[in-house]
Each structure stands twice: as C-alpha cells, then as structure tokens.
Amino acid sequence: MRVVMFGYQTWGHRTLQALLDSEHDVVLVVTHPKSEHAYEKIWSDSVADLAEDHGVPVLIRNRPDDDELFRRLEEAAPDIIVANNWRTWIPPRIFRLPRHGTLNVHDSLLPKYAGFSPLIWALINGESEVGVTAHMMNDELDAGAVVRQEAVRVGPTDTATDLFHKTVELIAPVTIGALDLIASGRTDFTEQDRSQATFFHKRSAEDIRIDWNWPAEDLERLVRAQSEPYPSAYTYHRGKRLEVLAAAVSENRYGGTPGRIFYREGDGVVIVAGADARTGRNHGLAIRRVRTEDGREIPATEYFTSMGGYLTGRP
Structure with a gap:
C-alpha cells in the first residue's frame, strides 16, 4: 500500500x-x-x-x-x-x-x-x-x-x-x-x-510534585514513573527543592503527620505518608537517593543527617 x-x-x-x-x-x-x-x-x-x-x-x-x-x-x-x-x-x-x-x-x-x-x-x-x-x-x-x-x-x-x-x-x-x-x-x-x-493530559511540573498525603505505595510508583531521562519527582526541604531519585515502601508502619522525616530503615530514610497517617496503619516512603538543588546526587542517609522536620509540597 x-x-x-x-x-x-x-x-x-x-x-x-x-x-x-x-x-x-x-x-x-x-x-x-x-x-x-x-x-x-x-x-x-x-x-x-x-x-x-x-x-x-x-x-x-x-x-x-x-x-x-x-x-x-x-x-x-x-x-x-x-x-x-x-x-x-x-x-x-x-x-x-x-x-x-x-x-x-x-x-x-x-x-x-x-x-x-x-x-x-x-x-x-x-x-x-x-x-x-x-x-x-x-x-x-x-x-x-x-x-x-x-x-x-x-x-x-x-x-x-x-x-x-x-x-x-x-x-x-x-x-x-x-x-x-x-x-x-x-x-x-x-x-x-x-x-x-x-x-x-500532558505531564507538567505540577504533576511531579510529591504530595505526602498520597499512600507510600503510590509515591513509590511516582518516583519510578519519573525515572531518568524524565524529570524527577520532587519535594521541598527547608525551603529548597529536593529531587527523589530512588525510594521504596517501608517495611514497617509509621504513624504521624504526612511529610515527617521520621526514621532510618536499612539504606533509606522513612517519610510518613498517607492522608490517614495519624492512624499508624500506613507504610512510609523510604527515600534512598536524592538530588539537591545544586545538583549533588547522594544517598538519603547522608543527606538527612538528623531525623525530624518535614518535607513539603511548597518552599
């Protein structure tokens, strides 16, 4: 033809x-x-x-x-x-x-x-x-x-x-x-x-912003969906953009407020996730690798030198 x-x-x-x-x-x-x-x-x-x-x-x-x-x-x-x-x-x-x-x-x-x-x-x-x-x-x-x-x-x-x-x-x-x-x-x-x-619709910067009210399982898939060469999923820490390059669903369940930097688990740092995280029934997102605003790619355990504080959707 x-x-x-x-x-x-x-x-x-x-x-x-x-x-x-x-x-x-x-x-x-x-x-x-x-x-x-x-x-x-x-x-x-x-x-x-x-x-x-x-x-x-x-x-x-x-x-x-x-x-x-x-x-x-x-x-x-x-x-x-x-x-x-x-x-x-x-x-x-x-x-x-x-x-x-x-x-x-x-x-x-x-x-x-x-x-x-x-x-x-x-x-x-x-x-x-x-x-x-x-x-x-x-x-x-x-x-x-x-x-x-x-x-x-x-x-x-x-x-x-x-x-x-x-x-x-x-x-x-x-x-x-x-x-x-x-x-x-x-x-x-x-x-x-x-x-x-x-x-x-087409993907945009708003679609890759991490919402810590999402369940950890959904956030883990978002991180995989925004793999290189796509723009990485991102959040904010202390007012600066932080890209999440690798993550996993935590082994244990964590309660509290979504976005809380909570606990070291294996080679990751667990962030509390899910709109109903206060119930303590949710897994968290164990972040393993990040990219800072100045372009450095480092393990999350090196970036988060202490627990506490929050990751947020806006600066």
Whole structure:
C-alpha cells in the first residue's frame, strides 16, 4: 500500500523505520518541528532525518490544517495514513482522505489511557500491564476500532524508562500487523468500549510534585514513573527543592503527620505518608537517593543527617 506517515519523536521514528522495512511504500512524511518542551526533548529521534535519509519527501507542521498540506496529500494519493505520536488534532478531511482511512498507533491498551504520557500515568496508577494499540482514526481522540493490540507486563521494579523500552519494541509488529490485516480486506475490527475510556493530559511540573498525603505505595510508583531521562519527582526541604531519585515502601508502619522525616530503615530514610497517617496503619516512603538543588546526587542517609522536620509540597 502507498502510505503517508504522520509522526514525531522516537515513537514516530520507530514507526517510520518499520514502514520503510516493510513491503509498503512510504510516499510522504509529515512531522512536527523540534520543541523545547521538557517531555518532547526526551526520546527525540528525528523523523525528518530518517525520511530524508531514505529520499522520502518531508513536510514540517505544528498543525495539519492548511490547504498546501491537503494538496500535497492529494498528490501523494495514499491508500492509508499511519500516525504515531502526532501531537495535534488531525481534521476529518485529512484522516478520511485515503481509501483505507487513517491508522493511529498509540502506546496504551485502549480504551484506557487515551491522550498523553500513557506509560507514566499507567505506572503511577499501578496497572499490571501496558502496551501498544493500532486503531482506526475517527472524530474522537484515540477512540476508533482496534485493529491490533499487544501488551507487556509491568514488573514490580519497572520504571517508566523500562516500560518505554518494552513498548517501543511493539511498534513494528503492531503497526505492520495491522496494515497487513487492512491490506487483506479485513474491516471487522473491534469497537472500543467507550464506558471504559480514560483520557490523560500532558505531564507538567505540577504533576511531579510529591504530595505526602498520597499512600507510600503510590509515591513509590511516582518516583519510578519519573525515572531518568524524565524529570524527577520532587519535594521541598527547608525551603529548597529536593529531587527523589530512588525510594521504596517501608517495611514497617509509621504513624504521624504526612511529610515527617521520621526514621532510618536499612539504606533509606522513612517519610510518613498517607492522608490517614495519624492512624499508624500506613507504610512510609523510604527515600534512598536524592538530588539537591545544586545538583549533588547522594544517598538519603547522608543527606538527612538528623531525623525530624518535614518535607513539603511548597518552599
């Protein structure tokens, strides 16, 4: 099939590479300009460079809503559009243009975790598996019929970085497998159960601020979700920002006020956590490694030279 690809960052790069390695013919690539957004500078393999290296024409757009782009798409005469990590709305006149429509590839197990940063949100929320879905695009965000979907398990110590590496390997088989089904004439794809749909927004600095009213189990997953190269989860100690690089749920239960720097346990320092911490039924968060405001990375047992005082959400 003749394919136009819309994509960005490493997700788009892997999709384009899979298409170039397949029997399908990539006739045009549309990608975004480089961005200074913190999350868009991560996993930033260039779709444009890969396309140009293979002699595929490239168009750079923030939004695909201009007449020149539409004319170029008509001239390319694609049988299908394939999109992965396209960051803005694609209008109906574009996604309906090819005879087979548009196949969107999304890094979640739709209908859950539509929208942005699905791996990070899924890890924070304690999901047991994550994955990649190829679905037909329609008028709703990430809502069309599922053509192919594959999942991987979330391990007890997996970080968001680990999950990225696991799921990015699914892009090629999911994408090409879906295209092969479409090319074979299949149209009986699985409609999504919209009652199960969830939508998530882009991550920001507010989303990585530690709230000590959260249970320790949730905070431990937040720390893993904000693994390098993502911005680290952070709190404040004595008015200065303190990033938490590694942590675990405490072995023992600790009572008191959320955020209290309480007790050395093994190689960590336990912080009281949970909105109902006063009951004494909660585990705490045992912080193991931190990064100070001046960039020093040190064990928590070296940073917290004495117990007492509080970690807070604001300076």
